[in-house]
Structure formats: C-alpha cells, structure tokens
Amino acid sequence: MKKLKVSFYARKDVVVIAKDLIGKILVTNINGGQTSGRIVETEAYNGVIDKASHAFGGRYTDRTKVMYMPGGHAYVYLCYGIHHLFNVVTNVQDTPHAVLIRAVEPICGIDIMLQRTGKKKLDHTLTRGPGNVSKALGIQTLHSAESLFGNTIYIVNDGFKIADQDIGVTSRVGVNYAGEDAQLPYRFYIKNNLFVSALPRSR
DNA sequence: CTGACGATTCACT
C-alpha cells in the first residue's frame, strides 16, 4: 500500500494518467472516519486545448485556479448546485490538466458511506457516478486544493494489476457541449465492473 | 449586481 508520488501525477500525458489511475485505491479520512474504494472509472480533461475542460483557452478564475496547481492536488467543485465532483490535478504547475474520478468500488468504511448517502445496504449505486463517489467518501468543495500527499485525501497503489483488454475506452459523459472534443476517447473503465456506470448515453 | 447555466442524480410518468 504505497501512496502515489509526485512523479506519478506530474507526467505530461493526462490520458495516460487517467488510465493508470484505474485499479488504484482512493482513501479519505474525513470527519473522523476512513473510507476507501478502488477506482474503476475515470475521465481525462486535457487542459487549455480541451473544450470540455473548465480551463479551456486558459480560463483562470477563483474556481479553476486549482487546476493550475502542480500535479497531486484535489480539484473539487459543485455541479448543478448539488453534486460535488472530485478531480485529481495532474502535470506541472501552470498546466491545468485533471482527471475526474467517476466511480469507485467500495473497500473500507462501507458503513460510513451508507450513513453519508442515507442508503440501507451496499449495492452498485453507492459509489457509481461522480456525484455519488464524492458523497460516499465525504468529499466536498472545501477539499478543493487539498494536497493528495497529506492525510485527508490520497491515492494508494496496492499492487493491483489490470490487463489491458479489461480496460474499456469510450468518449466522455455529459460533455456534449464540447463540440468535436466530446468525441475524444478520454474515458476509461474496468469492463464488466458493477460499479461502472452504463454510460455514455446520448443526452 | 444580475441572469443563465452546469464534467448530475433521482423521482416520477
């Protein structure tokens, strides 16, 4: 169980990092409870040249400035006024790349996750979808800009390996507004995993 | 200051 280092997050190709994050374990220590889950679905957001990215064209605001931090920070933001979406910032300072964690498979602290989400029992809806992941793990916008090398939120490698043919690749979900960039094959997931959403579907 | 809207989810038809 080793925490991922700067050298993992600082690499240049965010798409490769998104794929590499599949199978790693996301751990949070929030409000006195530890929860963790294996990452089974991610999406890459390729900085200033990606129309689907908040940082497209170099947009730099109070919210998006977190994406310009060095790789290894959390970028959390509120969507639709309800959902907190968790991203991992990658690359080096001033290069706003990020990977959205769309789904995890619960490992530890399942009782805490059930409590946070108000669900009665573990099922595939607990941590499927980016809004649900953050809710179950207790991640909120106040955790944006948090370092992933601290003790609150971090990602570990437990040696879990996935064969290439077990990783699926598709276009991203919910970014139809991004024109031709919506077609890019930037979404990665573990095939036949119950916690992966059945998306993308047309919207 | 104001208005429009979203990297979603869930209840309901």
Place this chain on the structure above:
DNA sequence: GTGAATCGTCAGC
C-alpha cells in the same frame, strides 16, 4: 424517457 432540484460560478452590464 422526462424533468426538477438547487446554488456557486462567471460573464456582462
């Protein structure tokens, strides 16, 4: 399949 919920963010005035 459709539509509401709900509020921080951001562009524009």
